[in-house]
Amino acid sequence: MLINSTMSGKKELFLPIHDNRVNLFVCGPTVYDNSHIGHARTYIFFDVVARYLKHIGFSVFYLQNITDVDDKIIDRAALQGISPRLLARTFEEKYREDMQALGVTNINYYARASEHIAEIISQIGRLIEKGFAYETQTGVYFDESRFGDFGKLSHQSLEDLEKHRIEPDPTKRNPGDFSLWKKRQDGPEVTWDSPWGKGRPGWHIEDTAITENYFGAQYDIHGGAMDLIFPHHEAEIAQMEATSGKKPLVRFWMHTGFLNVNGEKMSKSLGNFTTIRDMLQKFDADSFRFFVLSSHYRSPIDFSESALDQSRKSLERIRQAAKAIEEELERRRTSADEASQENENARAGLSEFRTKFLDAMDNDFNTPYALKAVFELVREVNRRINERSISKESLIEAGQLLDDFGRILGISFSVAQAGQSVSSGNNEDKTGNLIELLIDVRQKLREKKDWALADEIRNRLSEQGIVLEDAKAGGGRYSIKLSE
RNA sequence: GCCAAGGUGGCGGAGCGGCUACGCAAAUGCCUGCAGAGCAUUACCACUCCGGUUCGAAUCCGGACCUUGGCUCCA
Structure with a gap:
């Protein structure tokens, strides 16, 4: 190196x-x-x-x-x-x-x-x-x-x-x-x-x-x-x-x-x-690390609230992809997806992203360039998931790549330890149960096409810092924004 | 004054001889009851200035200008 x-x-x-x-x-x-x-x-x-x-x-x-x-x-x-x-x-x-x-x-x-x-x-x-x-x-x-x-x-x-x-x-x-x-x-x-x-x-x-x-x-x-x-x-x-x-x-x-x-x-x-x-x-530590590593170490960097905000959002994009990978894997557990498997055969593997990442790090710790490789991986995986052209093996590989990159940079790319604290729908505590209950009720309203009431529930939860994201096939998920 | 690091699109920020990243923000479309997320496309393509080298320079050379820092406290 x-x-x-x-x-x-x-x-x-x-x-x-x-x-x-x-x-x-x-x-x-x-x-x-x-x-x-x-x-x-x-x-x-x-x-x-x-x-x-x-x-x-x-x-x-x-x-x-x-x-x-x-x-x-x-x-x-x-x-x-x-x-x-x-x-x-x-x-x-x-x-x-x-x-x-x-x-x-x-x-x-x-x-x-x-x-x-x-x-x-x-x-x-x-x-x-x-x-x-x-x-x-x-x-x-x-x-x-x-x-x-x-x-x-x-x-x-x-x-x-x-x-x-x-x-x-x-x-x-x-x-x-x-x-x-x-x-x-x-x-x-x-x-x-x-x-x-x-x-x-x-x-x-x-x-x-x-x-x-x-x-x-x-x-x-x-x-x-x-x-x-x-x-x-x-x-x-x-x-x-x-x-x-x-x-x-x-x-x-x-x-x-x-x-x-x-x-x-x-x-x-x-x-x-x-x-x-x-x-x-x-700000959370991961966003700050991301901010630091998104410039070359010898360059001067300018700290500001908006710069940190931008870092937080950029990091969020990576975490969204990690979440999408997990969810897609979960879906595959219950139903085999032969089509995706076959559609992928024409695609190249994902190992090129590891090579790009390591090459960047090998070149005087060019962390911004390494992050570019992370984003390229994210885009490729998103695209394949959307086009239903990704195999289970590739999903697993992509998840591992994100884990490895995150470990090297000391930033958690996975959902579980996210600084913004994103909860998935299986909370044990009462608050979680209450939110689940509201989501269930809202889902019934949506099935009845009572959009006004459904939207009101979503809006009012949003005011409490609980953001609902509807999924295609009912259910959906929510995340809690702890800050602000 | 001397030494050092810099000056890149709306913003952040790579590249350091030829096809121009990547992210954020924006626009349009797909998807969606709507929104969000995701995906696709787009913005007609920016490199402080002036010379030079070169078939070709943001990238090399010379010269200016500007910014920040160090010159015995400093991460």
């Missing part, structure tokens, strides 16, 4: 370093607040990366760090009068709940920065020994002038990087040198002993200490959003390649585009900051 690497800017053939094993690392959140829908975009995408790589037979280990030692956490905790650890653990828990709610379920291990201090200290020590880092009164810094490749990922030269907006720490040798260890004491929970005195790690070092610990000096894929390319990922390259002397740190750098809101970057000052929790109050 082909994967675009930020380093080369090109699609390259993906082969893991170790046989069949794929080591995947994605920068996790700094847990000082609720995660927002921009995080969700990135993490949903990499969840699909893991799902797909597993589907095509790789053994994937997906590692994510949790930044639970950080200035923002300390500041926020002080503001709220609670301990940094309590704050961090609280939002870490919420983050995990959010991921669960979004169907992001393929992360094998979350590594907390605070639980890898020994590894961090070890790596800093080796950097100093090799002359890539130095100690001052304020901390330990990486000397970028000693590492020739600095800037290679973001395509910037050292001269470009001389320009800076924040006044650099005066003890640093070069303005671009970044912090490995901060000599600060902000309370026992965020202060550790080190050969350079008490303090805490800088932001970049935790990731390479963690990946070195679990993956070694080199691994397959490192993911994150575009804004992390510089300086964060640049710093990771410098730290690990300087420590180990092995290049490259990572074979494939993958970066997701931004999620904007009405064309603007999401930010608290603009008031367009949407947390995952708030979003899920209004």
Whole structure:
């Protein structure tokens, strides 16, 4: 398969370093607040990366760090009068709940920065020994002038990087040198002993200490959003390649585009900051996943209510087809349909849709193109059902294809688990029985051609959010719209 | 200023050298008591601009313009 690497800017053939094993690392959140829908975009995408790589037979280990030692956490905790650890653990828990709610379920291990201090200290020590880092009164810094490749990922030269907006720490040798260890004491929970005195790690070092610990000096894929390319990922390259002397740190750098809101970057000052929790109050997780995956992962996407609405409706079309397949299969159970069987013989099989879907995914995770294949399958199956030219085998195959595609994308295409909650007519509860009763009465009215009353029942149920759909041969079905 | 990603039909969004997706919305027809769903067809076929390469460019090259982001907080 082909994967675009930020380093080369090109699609390259993906082969893991170790046989069949794929080591995947994605920068996790700094847990000082609720995660927002921009995080969700990135993490949903990499969840699909893991799902797909597993589907095509790789053994994937997906590692994510949790930044639970950080200035923002300390500041926020002080503001709220609670301990940094309590704050961090609280939002870490919420983050995990959010991921669960979004169907992001393929992360094998979350590594907390605070639980890898020994590894961090070890790596800093080796950097100093090799002359890539130095100690001052304020901390330990990486000397970028000693590492020739600095800037290679973001395509910037050292001269470009001389320009800076924040006044650099005066003890640093070069303005671009970044912090490995901060000599600060902000309370026992965020202060550790080190050969350079008490303090805490800088932001970049935790990731390479963690990946070195679990993956070694080199691994397959490192993911994150575009804004992390510089300086964060640049710093990771410098730290690990300087420590180990092995290049490259990572074979494939993958970066997701931004999620904007009405064309603007999401930010608290603009008031367009949407947390995952708030979003899920209004939209179901599957619709959001569909929205995320209907654009290419490197393109910017624009979040809006109408975009989400459109995604919901598009997804609904796939689910309608899944429903039609089930119903047709049910019908076949009671009566054999020789005609359909025979009519289909002239038709091609459905396997071409699997090929199209997998080809799209194989080409740098082109999820919009993969979704196209899903819709083409849907149309073909609908057509065949309508024309009575589909065999039982093809119905089963189509159902399996939809299931497989849904599993890879982490979206439920089947009716049963639909977010909109579509009930079929065999509810056990009393409400369901009442609705059944009304449908029965209405059916009798229809048989008597009392259209006025029949329509009134349908309209009034519709006002209650219960939508009736009449079938040709009586009975019919209904669905309950939970939202709105 | 430097670096990066973009500018495609009413909207969303693929394609990245030649037949133009896919979805949403719309129209007409079939089906239906009506509606919905489904199916078929349609809208006469859009690619920021200006040059160039080519038999042929949305797609390659050069140049402009615009948008968003990064430049040591950031998914």
